[in-house]
Amino acid sequence: PWVIKPLWSPFVDLLRTKRFWIIVMQLAIGGSLACVALTLPANNFVRYTLAMFWIMAFSSATHDIAADGFYMLGLSTPEQAAFVGVRTVFYRVATIASKGGLVILAGTLHQRGYPVASAWSVTFVVVGAFFLALCLYHFFILPRPEADRSAPLDKGRGVVSEYFRIITLFFRQKDILIIICFFLFYRFAEAQLVKMVAPFLLDAREKGGLGLSTAEVGWIYGTVGVVALMLGGLLGGYVIYRNGLKFWLWPMVIVMHLPDLAFVYLSHAQPENLWIIGAAVAFEQFGYGFGFTAYTMFMIMVSRGEYKTVFYAIGTGIMALGMMLPAMSSGWIQEKLGYIHFYYWILLTTIPSFIVTALVKIDPEYGKKASG
Incomplete structure (x- = not known):
C-alpha cells in the first residue's frame, strides 16, 4: 500500500483533519492487531489473519500520509529540518521493536510452555493494546495546529473532480x-x-x-x-x-x-x-x-x-x-x-x-x- 498510497491521499486532505486521520488509523491498527490475536487459534486462521493484515497495511499507509502532513503543518521549515533525523531514529526504533522485540516476546512465551499460536496471540494482544493506548494518548495530547484543516473544495467541483485536480497539480509543478x-x-x-x-x-x-x-x-x-x-x-x-x-x-x-x-x-x-x-x-x-x-x-x-x-x-x-x-x-x-x-x-x-x-x-x- 505504501507505493500506491498517493491514490487515496487526496481524500485525507479533503476529508477531515490530519489529526483526525492519525487517531482513527491508530484505532484501526490497534483493532486489527487485536483481531489477529483472536483469529490465530482458529482452524482457518490464514484467511482471517490475511484480511486483518490487509486492513492493517491500508490503515498504516493512511496513517503515514496523515502523520507526514501533520508534521509539515505543525512545524516551521527549520523545525522540520531539525527534527527530520529524530523521525529516522524513531522509525528505526520501531523497526527494531517490531522485527526483534516481538519475535523475542513470542519466543519467550513459547519457551515457557505456550503453544506457538497462543504465544503469538498474546504478542499481538500486547501490541494491539499498545496502539490503542497510543490512540487514547494522542486523542488528548496531540496538538491542534491552526493550519490542520480540510482542504477547501473549489466551487462547483465535486470530491471526485477535486481529487483529480489535486493529483494533477503535483505533476504541473x-x-x-x-x-x-x-x-x-x-x-x-x-x-x-x-x-x-x-x-x-x-x-x-x-x-x-x-x-x-x-x-x-x-x-x-x-x-x-x-x-x-x-x-x-x-x-x-x-x-x-x-x-x-x-x-x-x-x-x-x-x-x-x-x-x-x-x-x-x-x-x-x-x-x-x-x-x-x-x-x-x-x-x-x-x-x-x-x-x-x-x-x-x-x-x-x-x-x-x-x-x-x-x-x-x-x-x-x-x-x-x-x-x-x-x-x-x-x-x-x-x-x-x-x-x-x-x-x-x-x-x-x-x-x-x-x-x-x-x-x-x-x-x-x-x-x-x-x-x-
Missing part, C-alpha cells in the same frame, strides 16, 4: 521531471546495495561472502549499523537546520556514496575481524543516514503549498518505487557478477545520483534557521 528523477535516482545505488548487505555478510567465503553467523549479522547490521544510521540522520537534520539544505546537499550526496567503497574493500579482503567488518558497515550506514536527510528535506520542499499532504504522499510513493525497482534486480545482478564486481557496479550506479543532484534547484535559505 515547475521542473517536475527533474523532481521525479531526483526521487527515483538519488538512492539508485543504495537501493541495490542495502538489499544485498545481509546476503553478503551471511554467504560462505567460497561464494564471495563473509561467512558470518546469523547472530553476528544481527549484531553488526541490526545493531551497530542501525545506531550508525540513526546518528547520521540526527547529524544531517542538525546541519541542515544550521546552514540550509542547499549548503549541505553536495556534501550529503558525497558522504552517502563514498562509504560504498567500504564494501569494495570487504569483498576483496574478506576480513575475519568483526571489528573491521562492523566499522565498514557502520561507516556505510552512517553515510546513508546522513545523505538520506537531504532526500527527506527535498521531498518536504517540493510538497509546499495548499495540498502538501498529498504532494508528500506522492513523493514518498515515487520514493518507494525508486527503492523497490532497483532492489528487485540487485540479487540477479549479484549472481551474474559476483560480489566483487557487484560492488564495482554499485560505484558505477552512483553516477545518476550525482547527475540529478546537479540538476535540482534549491533556495539557499530553505531549511535554515532564522538568523538572530
Whole structure:
C-alpha cells in the first residue's frame, strides 16, 4: 500500500483533519492487531489473519500520509529540518521493536510452555493494546495546529473532480521531471546495495561472502549499523537546520556514496575481524543516514503549498518505487557478477545520483534557521 498510497491521499486532505486521520488509523491498527490475536487459534486462521493484515497495511499507509502532513503543518521549515533525523531514529526504533522485540516476546512465551499460536496471540494482544493506548494518548495530547484543516473544495467541483485536480497539480509543478528523477535516482545505488548487505555478510567465503553467523549479522547490521544510521540522520537534520539544505546537499550526496567503497574493500579482503567488518558497515550506514536527510528535506520542499499532504504522499510513493525497482534486480545482478564486481557496479550506479543532484534547484535559505 505504501507505493500506491498517493491514490487515496487526496481524500485525507479533503476529508477531515490530519489529526483526525492519525487517531482513527491508530484505532484501526490497534483493532486489527487485536483481531489477529483472536483469529490465530482458529482452524482457518490464514484467511482471517490475511484480511486483518490487509486492513492493517491500508490503515498504516493512511496513517503515514496523515502523520507526514501533520508534521509539515505543525512545524516551521527549520523545525522540520531539525527534527527530520529524530523521525529516522524513531522509525528505526520501531523497526527494531517490531522485527526483534516481538519475535523475542513470542519466543519467550513459547519457551515457557505456550503453544506457538497462543504465544503469538498474546504478542499481538500486547501490541494491539499498545496502539490503542497510543490512540487514547494522542486523542488528548496531540496538538491542534491552526493550519490542520480540510482542504477547501473549489466551487462547483465535486470530491471526485477535486481529487483529480489535486493529483494533477503535483505533476504541473515547475521542473517536475527533474523532481521525479531526483526521487527515483538519488538512492539508485543504495537501493541495490542495502538489499544485498545481509546476503553478503551471511554467504560462505567460497561464494564471495563473509561467512558470518546469523547472530553476528544481527549484531553488526541490526545493531551497530542501525545506531550508525540513526546518528547520521540526527547529524544531517542538525546541519541542515544550521546552514540550509542547499549548503549541505553536495556534501550529503558525497558522504552517502563514498562509504560504498567500504564494501569494495570487504569483498576483496574478506576480513575475519568483526571489528573491521562492523566499522565498514557502520561507516556505510552512517553515510546513508546522513545523505538520506537531504532526500527527506527535498521531498518536504517540493510538497509546499495548499495540498502538501498529498504532494508528500506522492513523493514518498515515487520514493518507494525508486527503492523497490532497483532492489528487485540487485540479487540477479549479484549472481551474474559476483560480489566483487557487484560492488564495482554499485560505484558505477552512483553516477545518476550525482547527475540529478546537479540538476535540482534549491533556495539557499530553505531549511535554515532564522538568523538572530
